[in-house]
Amino acid sequence: MELPKVGSIGEYIREQRQQAKISLRQLAAQAGVSNPYLSQVERGLRKPSAEILNQIAKGLHISAKALYVQAGLIEDREPDSDVLAAIRADVTITERQRQVLIDIYESFRKENRAGNPEAQPSRPAEPPPGDAVRTENTATPDSKEG
Amino acid sequence: MELPKVGSIGEYIREQRQQAKISLRQLAAQAGVSNPYLSQVERGLRKPSAEILNQIAKGLHISAKALYVQAGLIEDREPDSDVLAAIRADVTITERQRQVLIDIYESFRKENRAGNPEAQPSRPAEPPPGDAVRTENTATPDSKEG
DNA sequence: CCATCGAGTTTGCAATTGCAAGCAGTTCGT
DNA sequence: ACGAACTGCTTGCAATTGCAAACTCGATGG
Known part of the structure; x- marks a missing residue:
């Protein structure tokens, strides 16, 4: 219950990165995070904070919202009765x-x-x-x- | 550069909470976070993770996106050249x-x-x-x- | 063959998150 | 006046984040 989505967001990031044809270290540099940490995030061993998520999104040039949704930190639509x-x-x-x-x-x-x-x-x-x-x-x- | 928005999001949360006329403890309970922590967040002493932010948003019945934007963790529109x-x-x-x-x-x-x-x-x-x-x-x- | 550079990963460790427990100030009802 | 129940805040502490340093494995080249 603690980390079901964590894996998925890691995979998503890795997918996006490979699709952009850049190395882990390169993305880490562009995103301003350490490469070891990014590695762990991609493999679902760490749950990145919103700030890190935002940086990664910037590094990947994708919408931060997309990442948050993937991370399950945002519902795509919140009906709110x-x-x-x-x-x-x-x-x-x-x-x-x-x-x-x-x-x-x-x-x-x-x-x-x-x-x-x-x-x-x-x-x-x-x-x-x-x-x-x-x-x-x-x-x-x-x-x-x- | 590390924490200019942290204060602002705390204020924002507090505003929203007071506007909803609920106590700090009550919001904490509804959001599923501890009251001391919420107190510190509202005063900008702590930088809540995305997960906590999401919970608080739910507790306040406001869009999580609004909170993220306030926290500077999302740009309302990302032009992305x-x-x-x-x-x-x-x-x-x-x-x-x-x-x-x-x-x-x-x-x-x-x-x-x-x-x-x-x-x-x-x-x-x-x-x-x-x-x-x-x-x-x-x-x-x-x-x-x- | 060994050095070097590039991939990604593992390993401690400082700093931070987030919480349980407890403290101080107000406002009730009896 | 006292206790109960509310308000928010301060204080340690376990758990986690995120990083620097070092490690492994493959390719390149002298």
Whole structure:
């Protein structure tokens, strides 16, 4: 869970580099990072920071966004439900209530994501029965302390 | 040059958080990061990794891209000159020559950026006299070894 | 045959990230 | 006034990033 995408981004970088027909050391120089580190990044042994990622992108002359997407650090599109906007905009509830609503809504979304990240339930569908059990549980989200 | 934007992103996060009327701890919980760390990030004492940035963005329900842009880790638009594309596409030169051309072109761009980041010379203009001096200097960029 | 240069990789190590635990100041309810 | 619960901040510390130095393997050439 810690580093599934790390490998993929390394491969992606290596692909791009070889496609540009430049050596590892050369890219390292153009990107302003050390060659050993770049080597490790390409093989998925290290998880580069955003800054390094940005430098590498510059060195490769590709969009930094592309790299971030590959690294799973950015979703290509973030829908960001209207529900949250509505909750935030609502003036008929207290801040406390607002946070409770958001908490609950969040946990629902999180569950759906955990179950099957690809298959988000389409509008009219209910979450699968397996999740329904946990949903009852989460109906009273303990924010952090009781 | 190391951390001018770090402060700004911290402020940005804090602004967004206060605008959402949630406490530091609450955002930390929603983002899945520790509250002390978030505190330090907001005050510019720490430079969060891309992953953390992404989490914070989720916690704030704002686009991760917005945060990256604020952090200076992404340019809102990356023009990425046609020159480079042309050089890369040219089959009448060797890879070695290609790299030399790219190196030189890069160093020119870098100079212009260093001089005045905002005022990039528009097409018909020459770089200002102040820069011209340094340009002569960089006309023979020592890649790394001769 | 040995030196040299180029590829990529391995190996310590300083510096940094990110966290758990704990501290200080406010604002509640009883 | 006191405790509880909130706000944010400071302090060590394990884990990680990112680098300099050195290593391996193949090609070139004297």
